[in-house]
Amino acid sequence: MKQVLKMFVPIVLVGLMIAGCGAGVREDKPISEVKSEVKAMSVEQLKTTIAKYKEVIQSKKTEIDQLAAKLKEIPVAQMMGEEAGKIKTEIQSITKSVRALTGILNTYSQALRNK
Numbered sequence: 001m002k003q004v005l006k007m008f009v010p011i012v013l014v015g016l017m018i019a020g021c022g023a024g025v026r027e028d029k030p031i032s033e034v035k036s037e038v039k040a041m042s043v044e045q046l047k048t049t050i051a052k053y054k055e056v057i058q059s060k061k062t063e064i065d066q067l068a069a070k071l072k073e074i075p076v077a078q079m080m081g082e083e084a085g086k087i088k089t090e091i092q093s094i095t096k097s098v099r100a101l102t103g104i105l106n107t108y109s110q111a112l113r114n115k
Contacts, residue, residue, distance in 0.1 A: 024049070025056045027100040034104055038111035046112040053105040060098050067091050 038046065071087045078084060 025052050025101070027097050027104070029104055031103060031107055034107045035111075038108060041111070043112065043115050046108055046115070050105060050108050050112065053101055053108065057098055057101050057105065060094050060101070064091055064094050064098075067094070 041049070067087050067090055071084060071091070074081075074084050074087075
């Protein structure tokens, strides 16, 4: 039980940090909505939004690195176990989120280059 708590407390803390610093950052925002939104944005607004997305993406990559380190600590004999499975699932979920955020970030970056 202590091992489970040691594993999930940092994950929860990082999640709270991401939620707090990611104001206005949505990974479920459709690209078509972003493309419409950027038309009305100033260069400064685009730069601010890009910075927010970069910050959240970096936080998520740090979280992936932390989970990967925990996964490496698990003995090979237990790699097919429940604990390793949960970590792998969490890594996949965060990776999917990073891909979505990166797609949105690229749209904002392209709009900035075009202004």
